[in-house]
Amino acid sequence: MKIRAIDAFQIYDSRGNPTIEAVVTLDSGVCGHGLVPSGASTGRNEALELRDGDPDRFGGRSVFRAIENVRREIAPALSGHDVTDQPSLDRRLMDLDGTQNKSRLGANAILAVSMAAARAAAAGMEKSLFNYLGNGRGTVLPLPEIQLFGGGRHANGRVDVQDFMIVAVGAETYEQSLEMTFDVFHAAGELLKKWGKLSGVADEGGYWPAFESNEEAIEAAIGAIVAAGYEPGREVALSLDIAASELYRDGQYRFGVEGRSFSSESFAELLSSWVDRYPIISIEDPMAEEDWEGWALVRKLFGDRVQLIGDDLFTTNLQRIQKGVELGVANAVLIKLNQIGTVTETLEAIQATQRAGWLPVISARSGETEDTFIAHLAVATNAGQLKVGSFCRGERTAKWNELLRIQRELGSRAQFSGGRIYGQILKTPKLKV
Ligand code: PGA
Ligand code: ZN
Numbered sequence: 001m002k003i004r005a006i007d008a009f010q011i012y013d014s015r016g017n018p019t020i021e022a023v024v025t026l027d028s029g030v031c032g033h034g035l036v037p038s039g040a041s042t043g044r045n046e047a048l049e050l051r052d053g054d055p056d057r058f059g060g061r062s063v064f065r066a067i068e069n070v071r072r073e074i075a076p077a078l079s080g081h082d083v084t085d086q087p088s089l090d091r092r093l094m095d096l097d098g099t100q101n102k103s104r105l106g107a108n109a110i111l112a113v114s115m116a117a118a119r120a121a122a123a124g125m126e127k128s129l130f131n132y133l134g135n136g137r138g139t140v141l142p143l144p145e146i147q148l149f150g151g152g153r154h155a156n157g158r159v160d161v162q163d164f165m166i167v168a169v170g171a172e173t174y175e176q177s178l179e180m181t182f183d184v185f186h187a188a189g190e191l192l193k194k195w196g197k198l199s200g201v202a203d204e205g206g207y208w209p210a211f212e213s214n215e216e217a218i219e220a221a222i223g224a225i226v227a228a229g230y231e232p233g234r235e236v237a238l239s240l241d242i243a244a245s246e247l248y249r250d251g252q253y254r255f256g257v258e259g260r261s262f263s264s265e266s267f268a269e270l271l272s273s274w275v276d277r278y279p280i281i282s283i284e285d286p287m288a289e290e291d292w293e294g295w296a297l298v299r300k301l302f303g304d305r306v307q308l309i310g311d312d313l314f315t316t317n318l319q320r321i322q323k324g325v326e327l328g329v330a331n332a333v334l335i336k337l338n339q340i341g342t343v344t345e346t347l348e349a350i351q352a353t354q355r356a357g358w359l360p361v362i363s364a365r366s367g368e369t370e371d372t373f374i375a376h377l378a379v380a381t382n383a384g385q386l387k388v389g390s391f392c393r394g395e396r397t398a399k400w401n402e403l404l405r406i407q408r409e410l411g412s413r414a415q416f417s418g419g420r421i422y423g424q425i426l427k428t429p430k431l432k433v
Helices: 064-078 086-097 107-124 129-133 174-195 214-227 264-277 292-302 318-327 343-355 373-380 394-413 418-424
Strands: 003-012 018-026 031-035 143-150 163-167 198-201 207-209 237-241 252-255 260-262 280-284 307-310 332-335 359-363 385-389
Touching: 003 064, 003 107, 018 064, 018 107, 031 107, 064 086, 064 107, 086 107, 086 343, 107 129, 107 343, 107 373, 129 373, 143 174, 143 214, 143 418, 163 174, 163 214, 163 280, 174 198, 174 207, 174 214, 174 394, 214 237, 260 264, 264 280, 264 292, 280 418, 292 307, 292 318, 318 343, 332 343, 343 359, 359 373, 359 418, 373 385, 373 394, 385 394
Parallel strands: 143 207, 143 385, 237 280, 280 307, 307 332, 332 359, 359 385
Antiparallel strands: 003 018, 018 031, 143 163, 163 237, 198 207, 252 260
């Protein structure tokens, strides 16, 4: 199955910012589309998102240069290429770019084509994307990590912690996990209204609460779980993305809303006290991306009891994941396609994570599109967990809903491990799930 044409054009993400959509057309006329998301609290080692920087258009955020790179360089280079050989196609894209971080052609240009090619190949073979990507071996529906409250850079710093999420660890099926999430999500909205603390919706669709402290947000989330009739920890647990790189300046972690600063050690101890006091099952980026010692400390303090996910720390980068595994600083890796820039490298990062006995968590970005690629990626790789932001807004529900379609297609082959998945990485799970 050969590539006949590749084109790209500018579309808009869920924050209303420009991004790229690419279309790969095969000789048969079958085509596939790839839409690229965009982060806000980005890691320093991410592949480069190429923007025009022209102050007179789109505030510098247009992606016309990246689109030109697709049309002028990528399209001719991949014309006639076998679309079903994703590794060689992605290798060609990397070689053509020639830089470590895809800064010449732009990771957004490269990823759009890489995703569109996978879609075209799947369509050409008349397979669903998850079946194509997973060679028919993907059968596990992921446990959703769903945002209740947004903070940090996604909510103008109203609270410091970026994501206050829930995980329906007691759910027996994917559908039940959504029903439990529905209950807690709407209970949280009611509580915030009652308290007069609702000040809008954050970037990923979670409530944007006017809390006075980070712990107040944690306690409100627990209140919502209880109000919805669930037992915190056993049925619905908490998950936090501290996004600590955003809080880290000159060796100190700063909670702006509380006017407090912490050394690396005292910040690790604060988080450890949260793990002791609250029904937390997972913490992402507890420490900053350059604070490897801080990471080693949190791993020692509570890495046997809760999932420790590296996002900015690893940036879906194989070398960084391998370093993390060697140093033993985490036990899970957040996986974002556009942090690394090709489908093949993303699959390699997931496989390396799984080989190390760690868990991959497939993730959306704060600036998302209606593309459902990551829902398929999660099932294709049997990753077992998916983080897409909240339980509302179309760019988020597109993914949750796509999994319902995938579930129908899998029929009796569909599997769901729910909260039992944490047993793979935790010696002494804090929460009995
Ligand atoms: P981002 O946030 O897409 O803005 O990087 C998501 C996350 O930190 O997990
Ligand atoms: Zn994160």
